[in-house]
Amino acid sequence: MTPRKSSHTVPDHGDWAVPYQPADVADLDPATADRRGGVPKPPMTDAVHRVVETEGPIHPDVLLRHLGELLFEPRPSSIRTRVNSAVDALKGEGRITEADGFLDLPGRPCEQARWPLPGLVPRPVEHVAPAERRRALLGLVEDRPRGLGAEQAVGEALKFFGWSARNTAARAKLMADLYRLRDTGTLTGWPDKLEPPAGS
Template sequence: MAPRKPSGSVPDHGDWAVPYQPADIADLDPAAADRRGGIPKPPMPDAVYRVVETEGPIHRQVLLRHLGELLHKPRPSSISTSVNAAADQLRDEGRITEAGDFLDVTGRPCAEARWPLPGLTQRPVEHVAPAERQRALLGFVADRPRGLGAEEAVGEALAFFGWTARNTAARAKLMADLYRLRDTGALTGWPDKLETAG
């Protein structure tokens, strides 16, 4: 189970709200190490799968950046071809799925939304999967049934992901997510007294 939020950082919202946990690949193939620095060099498909398994749904650019950091590559672009080939191989094998630019473990529903831990690079709205943004919105509404309007739910989600109220791109995407949830019947009480359906 993911660690709970430290008090004072983000209000407690239950099991759907967790901190973003970065992946670790050091244990994947400890026998294969860079002799110059002792840095593990696991097979790329194993490394890609571990990051997707831990951090999914994950944007391909975030996957590339995180693998570059984990493999101590100063320029992630130097491994982009092998990372993308490994991700495509895993997708073709059915181990991971791709929705737009986001990768996740096949068959795993998005049950959590993740807030940024201090010291981690904050994800821009384009790097947070629509499913994760929608999970956060549904979580806020479920926490306060008929107590949130659309604008308030968007404001809660902005703060949760660490975005400012003036972030117009994030506000627009979150509002579009709310419309999708309304249109698919996941939310009722539009627009002033939202609640989750069934």
């Protein structure tokens, strides 16, 4: 699957904001392609690792759906057992890890938040890792120190991820993330003039 090209940019954001880039598995092992249709059939552990490497932190349901698309499986549920076995094997080998229900590479910090490319359906809030949501909130505050209050930061994050202002579930999770950033000292100036701690 080739990532969709777009000239769309998110204005006024630093390098913490990037578009969501889907993975590709076609080059993993060309010798294993199905010669009848040219469908790539790489080893499942390699395919899972590639998707996690490219798209992590990724929710297991998103991993399954994307692998179904990449491997041309009409029903992703038909490969669920193989995907779960590959995930378990990779976790056992220490090649991927799981935190807060999301898969990623071990020790990789969440340094970027991803906005949806035009034409792609925004991920529901349940499919965006807490670490990524907090990175977006922190990035928005870093871009406008003392220029955003808590409610405005949440509103900007809703727009960033492509969610409606009326999405109460997303709003609640983002506000909880903002409280977490406040309580850990990652943000100061609560609640009206948010900013990163001095010297950060």
